[in-house]
Amino acid sequence: MTSTLLPPPLTNGDQRVVYPGITWAQFKLIQAGFAQSPGIKLAYSEQTIEILMPGREHEMFSRLIGFLIGLFCLERAIEFEPTGSMTQEKAGEVSVQADESYCFGISKPTPDLVVEVIFTSGGPSKLERYRILGVPEVWFWQDGVLQLFHLHQGQYRAVTQSEIPELASLDMALFSRCVLIAETSRLEAAQVFRAGLG
Numbered sequence: 001m002t003s004t005l006l007p008p009p010l011t012n013g014d015q016r017v018v019y020p021g022i023t024w025a026q027f028k029l030i031q032a033g034f035a036q037s038p039g040i041k042l043a044y045s046e047q048t049i050e051i052l053m054p055g056r057e058h059e060m061f062s063r064l065i066g067f068l069i070g071l072f073c074l075e076r077a078i079e080f081e082p083t084g085s086m087t088q089e090k091a092g093e094v095s096v097q098a099d100e101s102y103c104f105g106i107s108k109p110t111p112d113l114v115v116e117v118i119f120t121s122g123g124p125s126k127l128e129r130y131r132i133l134g135v136p137e138v139w140f141w142q143d144g145v146l147q148l149f150h151l152h153q154g155q156y157r158a159v160t161q162s163e164i165p166e167l168a169s170l171d172m173a174l175f176s177r178c179v180l181i182a183e184t185s186r187l188e189a190a191q192v193f194r195a196g197l198g
Helices: 024-033 055-077 123-133 172-182 186-197
Strands: 016-021 041-047 050-054 080-081 087-090 094-097 100-104 113-117 137-142 145-152 157-158
Touching: 016 186, 024 041, 041 123, 055 100, 055 113, 055 172, 055 186, 080 087, 087 113, 087 123, 094 123, 123 137, 123 145, 123 157, 145 172
Parallel strands: 113 137
Antiparallel strands: 016 050, 041 050, 041 094, 080 100, 087 094, 100 113, 137 145, 145 157
16 A cells, blocks of 8 residues: 655645545544544545645634524524534445535435535545535635535536525625635624625
8 A cells, every 4th residue: 555645734734644545444444543533534535535634724714604604594594404524425435524514404414515625635626525425515615715516417517606595695705705804803704794694
């Protein structure tokens, strides 16, 4: 088995380790070994394991996005279940832990939405994992830009507005602006967001 460390630790604190040539059985053993290590996220696909140790900035943006999604649902009286970074798997093929995930309306085995904050690498290349799992919509936050992808006939396509019915009225420009505001003031972000919701 060969291993590769990619890339070295980044200045924002994120560290990502990738090991190719891993069987599903080996992955499950590694996963069990990390069971008591909160904050470390594991992903598996194409016989490769990715171990992500998110830094402070990564976690901050993840929580800010989650805060605004929750605020939108509360303001619009939308029933939602935040499922966080729960492990989503298809045995033998793929396992992933999103930064944030949500079910809307009722609880479901597969969340309606997952959110990934990207500092190291991946972005849309992670879509294949979520396609295999059948996640309807995936959002990526990278370099201050929010990208949305919705699953249509088994393939993701980029969209500018959420196609999840409960989020159809969410102004994505306002949402993105408030995520950036929240980096310096959560209170101001909430005030601007609420005012924008009308």
